[in-house]
Amino acid sequence: MSAPEEAAFRPRRVLAVDLDTGRVEYPDPDRPAEHPPARVLVRWLGQPVGMVDVEGDDRAVVKAATEEAWERLRTELAAVAEARGVPAPAAPEDLTTAGASARPALPPEPRPLVTVTIASFRSTDSTIATTRRVLAGSWSPLEVVVVDNDADGGPLDAAFTAAFGADPRVRWVHEPRQGLSFARNAGLAAARGAYVVFTDDDVLVDEHWVARLVEAFDAVPEAACVTGAILPAEQETQAQLWLEEYGGFHKGFRRQVFDLTTHRRETPLYPYDAGQFGSGANMAFRADVLRAMGGFAVDLGAGTPAHGGEDIDVLRRVVTAGHAIVYEPAALMWHRHRRSMEALRRQMFRYGVGLSATVAKWLSEDRAVAADVVRRLPAGARHVLSPRSRKNQNKSATFPPVLTRLERLGLLCGPVAYGRSRRRARRLLATAGG
Numbered sequence: 001m002s003a004p005e006e007a008a009f010r011p012r013r014v015l016a017v018d019l020d021t022g023r024v025e026y027p028d029p030d031r032p033a034e035h036p037p038a039r040v041l042v043r044w045l046g047q048p049v050g051m052v053d054v055e056g057d058d059r060a061v062v063k064a065a066t067e068e069a070w071e072r073l074r075t076e077l078a079a080v081a082e083a084r085g086v087p088a089p090a091a092p093e094d095l096t097t098a099g100a101s102a103r104p105a106l107p108p109e110p111r112p113l114v115t116v117t118i119a120s121f122r123s124t125d126s127t128i129a130t131t132r133r134v135l136a137g138s139w140s141p142l143e144v145v146v147v148d149n150d151a152d153g154g155p156l157d158a159a160f161t162a163a164f165g166a167d168p169r170v171r172w173v174h175e176p177r178q179g180l181s182f183a184r185n186a187g188l189a190a191a192r193g194a195y196v197v198f199t200d201d202d203v204l205v206d207e208h209w210v211a212r213l214v215e216a217f218d219a220v221p222e223a224a225c226v227t228g229a230i231l232p233a234e235q236e237t238q239a240q241l242w243l244e245e246y247g248g249f250h251k252g253f254r255r256q257v258f259d260l261t262t263h264r265r266e267t268p269l270y271p272y273d274a275g276q277f278g279s280g281a282n283m284a285f286r287a288d289v290l291r292a293m294g295g296f297a298v299d300l301g302a303g304t305p306a307h308g309g310e311d312i313d314v315l316r317r318v319v320t321a322g323h324a325i326v327y328e329p330a331a332l333m334w335h336r337h338r339r340s341m342e343a344l345r346r347q348m349f350r351y352g353v354g355l356s357a358t359v360a361k362w363l364s365e366d367r368a369v370a371a372d373v374v375r376r377l378p379a380g381a382r383h384v385l386s387p388r389s390r391k392n393q394n395k396s397a398t399f400p401p402v403l404t405r406l407e408r409l410g411l412l413c414g415p416v417a418y419g420r421s422r423r424r425a426r427r428l429l430a431t432a433g434g
Contacts, residue, residue: 008398009238012053014231014334016041017065019095020103024058027204027233027334039235042069044095045084046103046208048229048253048329049076066092076253104330106138106211107218112194113141114210115287117187119180120201121149121303124159127201131160134199135169139210145190147173149183149303177428179303180280181296181310188287188295197284204233204334212331213284220257224289224323225315227278228331229253239344240337242403245395246348249279249335251327259324268379271319272362272372278327280311281335285318293317299418299425300358306414306421308354313361320369341400348403352410357418384411 013033016025017040026032038061042049052068054061069077070092077095078088084102089095116134120127131144148156153174164170175186184198197213199205206212209228216226230249235241244250257263258277264270271277293314301310318325338344359380363370383389395404 009241010037011035011237012037012039012235014039014041014234015058015061016043017062019044019062019066019069020097022062022096024061027231033234033236039232040065040068041231042073044069044077044080045086046330047080047083048332049073049080050253066095070095079254104212104215107215111139111141112214113143113192114139114195114197114214114284115143115145115187115191115193116197116199116210117145117147117184117191118199118201119147119149119183119187120156121178121183123201124156127156128159128163130199130201130203130205131164131170133205134210135167136207137205137210138208139214142169142210143192144170145173145187146170147175147183147187147190149175149178149180151176151178177298177432179298179425179428180301181298181304182428183303184301184310185295185298188290191287194287195284196287196290198280199283199333200281202336203230203281204336206332206334209331209333212328216255216326216328216331217284217286219255220324220326222259222324223257223326224286224321225278225318225325226284226331227251227315227325227327228282228284228333229329230279230282230333230335233334233336237339238398239339239341242399243337243344243347245399246403247275247391247394248337249281251276251278251329253329255329256327257324258319258327260319260322263324269376269383271316272359272376272380273383274312274316274319277315277319277325278311282331282333283311283315284331289318289323290314293321297361298429299422300354300361304421304424305417306354306357307350307410307417309358309361312355313358316362344403345406349406349410352407352412353414353417354410356411356414357421358414360415360418361422384408 013035036055038054040052040054042052042065050073052065054064054068056064081088086102134144157172160172173186173190175183188196213226217223296310297313300306300313362373383391
């Protein structure tokens with residue numbers, strides 16, 4: 001890192017503030033950072049409103065966050081008030097007086113069973129921690145299916161037996177064929193819930209995460225999928241900030257609906273720019289719809305030569321099959337981005353591989369999809385290359401050009417990687433008998 005970049009970057013602790021209750025919450029309460037600068041998620045009436053930057057200790061941060069929110073997020077606060085059926089705040093003091101009755105409540109019983117599926121690969125401690133946070137959430141009835149994607153399933157099985165005993169809400173499933181899509185399909189096969197939610201083994205889920213996913217299904221009955229927000233759990237290194245500039249995993253603080261009719265986006269790449277629909281660590285589906293679609297593509301995803309793309313592939317297929325997707329920012333979780341520049345370089349290269357591998361899959365899928373994709377290739381090239389595109393416009397002057405070059409190198413390698421991944425998937429499917 002050069003001297004100017006070192007001088008420009010200041011580590012910031014990340015936390016959330018509820019304006020109406022004054023509650024301060026760290027993504028991981030056992031690891032609060034001590035830096036005076038803070039990146040604050042502002043919540044009001046149970047709804048995430050936006051992010052503000054403030055200074056001061058936790059005693060001062062609520063006041064500072066309230067003042068910044070009033071200054072910068074007034075339109076968003078008014079929208080929350082309208083949605084909750086309360087008067088729009090006329091002064092900062094009004095943000096603390098709306099009352100608990102305006103906060104969303106859980107739907108009455110009976111509620112549908114929800115299955116949360118966690119894919120794990122040699123990460124026992126974080127998988128157990130993630131499972132505990134999911135179980136501690138506000139939603140019931142709930143089950144957690146942990147899919148062990150290691151060839152040797154013994155260690156994680158023993159650890160889960162020790163950690164959760166005979167808790168009927170927790171089940172362990174072994175899928176030795178390595179690859180995130182194989183693991184997620186195994187979780188889908190084992191799921192008993194009407195809704196099946198997919199997440200990773202290293203996230204920090206919000207208390208109301210599952211409840212907000214289900215509420216979004218209720219709000220948009222035609223939805224077959226709901227995705228949620230993924231926010232950075234820390235900003236301790238420059239590499240973590242650069243990942244956010246690249247785009248991170250967050251899609252904004254406004255509920256969005258995507259389909260091919262009323263909520264279609266009239267943009268050149270739609271619906272193949274499926275990254276805007278959500279991210280793979282925070283996706284929920286109507287289980288019957290996802291099963292009818294055949295689940296996740298096993299020739300894409302982490303653990304394969306393609307490295308990724310299984311999430312944008314399945315989200316695109318949901319929309320082109322005639323269903324709707326809802327992005328619900330209140331269904332949020334936190335993610336610790338990679339801390340080192342070396343790890344970020346690898347991540348950028350793999351993102352490029354995964355994206356073009358997914359496009360290669362679409363080109364080989366069938367003639368109609370291939371023709372549709374080919375028509376969009378010039379627009380796709382502009383999206384990748386233009387500094388003014390939605391993809392690149394948030395990169396600061398300090399964003400390292402090497403990261404952009406590595407992603408583009410990955411794009412060139414993706415089609416070959418997809419060919420290798422497709423052959424590998426066929427061998428594994430044949431070995432397992434389908």
